[in-house]
Amino acid sequence: MSQSQINAPNVAIVGATGAVGQEFLAVLAQRNFPIDKLKLLASARSVGAQVTFRGQTHKIEQLTQDSFEGIDLALFSAGGSISKQFAPIASEAGATVVDNSSAFRMAEGVPLVVPEVNPEAVQGIELGKGGIIANPNCSTIIMLVPVTPLHRAANVQRIVVSTYQAASGGGAAAMAELQQQTREVLDGKPPTCNVFPQQYAFNLFSHNSAVGQDGYNLEEIKMVQETHKIWGSSTEKVGISATCVRVPVMRAHAESINLTLEKPLEPDQAIEILRNAPGVSIIDDAQANRFPTPLDAAGKDDVYVGRVRRDTSRNDSFTGGALNLFVCGDQLRKGAALNAVQIAELLLR
Ligand SMILES: NC(=O)c1ccc[n+]([C@@H]2O[C@H](COP(=O)([O-])OP(=O)(O)OC[C@H]3O[C@@H](n4cnc5c(N)ncnc54)[C@H](OP(=O)(O)O)[C@@H]3O)[C@@H](O)[C@H]2O)c1
Structure with missing residues (x-):
């Protein structure tokens, strides 16, 4: 260090x-x-x-x-x-x-x-x-904080991730636009669209970054490329596919993550690993149907994880592990400012 x-x-x-x-x-x-x-x-x-x-x-x-x-x-x-x-x-x-x-x-x-x-x-x-x-990109950070400890335990071979990204990811002007549009729509007025080209309040749309020839937008490509750089992996070792969507939430991103693992890993084992992982908190109460929400994560440091469950689409011949999880993290904090300050803290030591 x-x-x-x-x-x-x-x-x-x-x-x-x-x-x-x-x-x-x-x-x-x-x-x-x-x-x-x-x-x-x-x-x-x-x-x-x-x-x-x-x-x-x-x-x-x-x-x-x-x-x-x-x-x-x-x-x-x-x-x-x-x-x-x-x-x-x-x-x-x-x-x-x-x-x-x-x-x-x-x-x-x-x-x-x-x-x-x-x-x-x-x-x-x-x-x-x-x-x-x-x-790194906010969605990449929020995914890797909980997924890396599972990768270390059972070797991730494939990630399929869908994001539900908040207005705050688009900066102060995007947050102001969502507020303004919400008022306008409730008042029966046409929504003002300056930051995003289409109505954001009471709507959702594919992430507003540029779409490439292969059909993936830049945010999705960042999640793939940055994960490989951070993990030192490649597409041959870890397949990653992302779908990034902007949702009318003021602050904190959510992600649905499907993992294929080389080794079997049961949901309760995964939860135990995540309970002990730095920067992760668990909200996983199936009985009460209580799982992470953006409001749980807003203003907080940790990435919240829940809905840890087996991917039942796998048949009996599959010998590895397959899990689904749902995570929420504040991308202004862990996805941006907090992560950067933590990097600076590494340099103080
Ligand atoms: N929002 C997120 O969750 C997030 C997460 C990860 C990374 N990032 C990245 O962080 C950066 C800022 O994002 P943000 O969401 O904070 O955007 P923002 O709310 O729009 O803020 C932009 C900042 O940049 C300043 N700025 C703009 N033009 C400038 C210039 N010519 N010279 C000096 N300063 C200038 C603005 O100053 P004025 O007020 O004077 O215009 C303002 O302080 C972007 O690169 C973004 O991709 C954002």
């Missing part, structure tokens, strides 16, 4: 006014992350806006090429194009970058890290000495 000489880094947050940026501030405060100086950066639109952090008022500054002088840790969440342009500048200036965008996730030499899964990937990176670490 990396050994940093810096106990309380100078920290910059790029995109501090956004949905993830605001969550960064909450997570840093809640986890008592040691910070010497804090710099909050956003676009020219937000310059001068005031933010309170640990009882002190900070003014938002405009992100420029000179923003990273003296910065040891830069947490980026301002979109892929900003990361592409400014993360290398920050790294060159000596800041270690943890980037929430997709800009560097698949780049060779850039670690893609879920601390519960592959903390060893940050080895050799030291705070204040540059370097870029990528935070």
